[in-house]
Amino acid sequence: DAKTTQPPSMDCAEGRAANLPCNHSTISGNEYVYWYRQIHSQGPQYIIHGLKNNETNEMASLIITEDRKSSTLILPHATLRDTAVYYCIVRALYNAGNNRKLIWGLGTSLAVNP
Amino acid sequence: DTAVSQTPKYLVTQMGNDKSIKCEQNLGHDTMYWYKQDSKKFLKIMFSYNNKELIINETVPNRFSPKSPDKAHLNLHINSLELGDSAVYFCASNKGPSSYNSPLHFGNGTRLTVT
Numbered sequence: 001d002a003k004t005t006q007p008p009s010m011d012c013a014e015g016r017a018a019n020l021p022c023n024h025s026t027i028s029g030n031e032y033v034y035w036y037r038q039i040h041s042q043g044p045q046y047i048i049h050g051l052k053n054n055e056t057n058e059m060a061s062l063i064i065t066e067d068r069k070s071s072t073l074i075l076p077h078a079t080l081r082d083t084a085v086y087y088c089i090v091r092a093l094y095n096a097g098n099n100r101k102l103i104w105g106l107g108t109s110l111a112v113n114p
Numbered sequence: 115d116t117a118v119s120q121t122p123k124y125l126v127t128q129m130g131n132d133k134s135i136k137c138e139q140n141l142g143h144d145t146m147y148w149y150k151q152d153s154k155k156f157l158k159i160m161f162s163y164n165n166k167e168l169i170i171n172e173t174v175p176n177r178f179s180p181k182s183p184d185k186a187h188l189n190l191h192i193n194s195l196e197l198g199d200s201a202v203y204f205c206a207s208n209k210g211p212s213s214y215n216s217p218l219h220f221g222n223g224t225r226l227t228v229t
Contacts, residue, residue, distance in 0.1 A: 034217070043118070043204050043220030044157070085155070102218070104157040 003027070004088045009109045012082075018075040020108050022088030025069045032091045033064060034102060035073045037084040044087065047073065078112045085109050117141050120205050120221040127195055128229055135190045135224045137205030145169075146188035147218070148180060149204040157204070163188055164210060195228045202226070 005023040012018040024033060034049040048055055048062045050071070055062045061074040075082055087107040118139045127133055139146060147170070148160040162170035163182040177193040192199060202223045209216035 036218075041222075043206070043222045044218070045220070046217035049217065087157075102159070106155060 003090050003103055004105050006086075006088050006105060006108045008106065009111070011111050011113060012075075012078045014080060014112055014114050015077055018073075018078040018082065018110060018112070020073040020075075020086050020088075020110065021070065022072070023070045024088070024090050027068050027090050029068075033062070033068075033071050034089045034091060035060070035062065036087045036089065037082075038087070038107070039081075039084040047086075078110075080112050080114065083110060083112045118205055118207055118219050118221040120203075120224050122224060123222070124225050124227075126227045126229065129195055129197060131195050132191070132193045133195060133226075134192070135203055135205075135226075137188045137190070137221060139186055139205075139207040139219070141207060141219060143207040143216075143219070144185055144210045145208055146182065146185070147206040148188065148190050149206060149220075151202045151204060151223070153201070161188075161190075192226075195226075197228050200226055200228045 003024060003026055032049050032051050035047040036044040037047055038044045047059050048057055050062045050064055062071060064071045085107040087104055089102045089104055091102055120137050125133060145162060145164045147162045149157050150160055151157045159170060160172055160174050161180040165185050166182045179191045180188060182188045188205060202225050204223045205221040206218040208218050
């Protein structure tokens with residue numbers, strides 16, 4: 001049911017930028033793109049979200065293509081603690097009301113290597 | 115201070131038993147959720163409550179019954195546990211289902227093992 005496609009795994013050297021891609025070719029005009037990550041044995045952690053414009057916060061940057069069919073999460077200086085599964089999610093309509101749920105895929109398992 | 119806390123962290127029980135998992139959030143959020151993460155790591159929503167009202171009820175067996183005594187608490191009771199119920203259950207909360215700028219805050223999960 002997931003509406004996003006991510007590579008199953010990636011590697012990154014410590015201190016380098018980690019660029020995690022996500023395809024969401026069927027995204028609707030009013031759907032946001034959310035990124036979460038899950039470190040082993042913990043609950044998912046919110047990273048960032050966006051609609052059209054690129055976004056940046058203290059954790060990461062989100063680059064959304066002009067046609068909104070894909071996005072890239074950038075961790076500018078990856079550390080060993082960034083090793084986790086990263087989920088790219090679009091917010092989907094659940095029912096006729098304003099209630100919405102997130103549809104989760106399997107994400108990308110990022111390994112940051114020393 | 116823990117924002118979203120679940121108890122217990124681990125739960126091992128036998129088939130046929132009834133068990134409960136508790137969740138509390140101190141973020142002042144209006145909406146709480148239960149998610150199930152199976153062995154393949156898929157995270158699927160089960161239920162959602164907004165101000166104690168059930169707003170999301172996915173295709174979940176009737177053996178699962180959520181209860182929200184107030185908007186800071188959402189408990190999950192499971193009757194007649196089955197082997198297939200073994201999973202990690204996550205509680206989450208946010209300001210509200212219609213709030214695009216309110217990300218989900220998750221607890222650290224309850225690992226349920228049914229033997």
